[in-house]
Amino acid sequence: MSETPKSENASETLPEPANLRFLRLLVTVLTAVMIAGLLAILAMIVISYRSARAPLPEVITLPDGAEASAFTQGADWYAVVTEGNEILIFDRANGELRQTLRIESAE
Template sequence: MDDDDGTRPDDRNLVFLRRLVTVLTATMIFGVLTIVVLLVIRLQTPPSPSLPDGLTLPEGVTAEAVTFGRGWIAVVTGDGRILILDRTTGAVLQDVPVSLPR
């Protein structure tokens, strides 16, 4: 029943199983460490600026994108305009029409 190299088939299967378990353990450790590092990086980033409570858009306008500046907020609307709003009061400072080729 012994092979030429002195090991039985069961011994070779156990060696393969040990190596497989070791590789899978190392992979899981690497994955858990990666998740922990990503969480630490994500939780250290400062929170995004908050919108003022009184921020209201004109009637029928939907926001597609928002950009924050020093003292102002730019809102890109669905009808092709950029509204520049005061950060503290929410009042419209500028209404810039945008015409893009379709």
């Protein structure tokens, strides 16, 4: 058996308690703030990712016989790893070869 009193008129509704109205408003506001915060964080990640990328060089001129196998870059340089186990480090400003590193096997 239910102890809730039955209303004879179905159109009668009890007024919503003030604390329940406050909680409903609070949950709605907090949900909106969380969504806005998440969107702001995502926007900041996208903006910082786009600005952090350095432009790729248009053309990379490798020494004769060198074949590239990997590429990486820094703020003012970029490097090409060749099939001949060398790392060629180029200056980003003028594209000139700065340094050549020979990779020796550990055998």
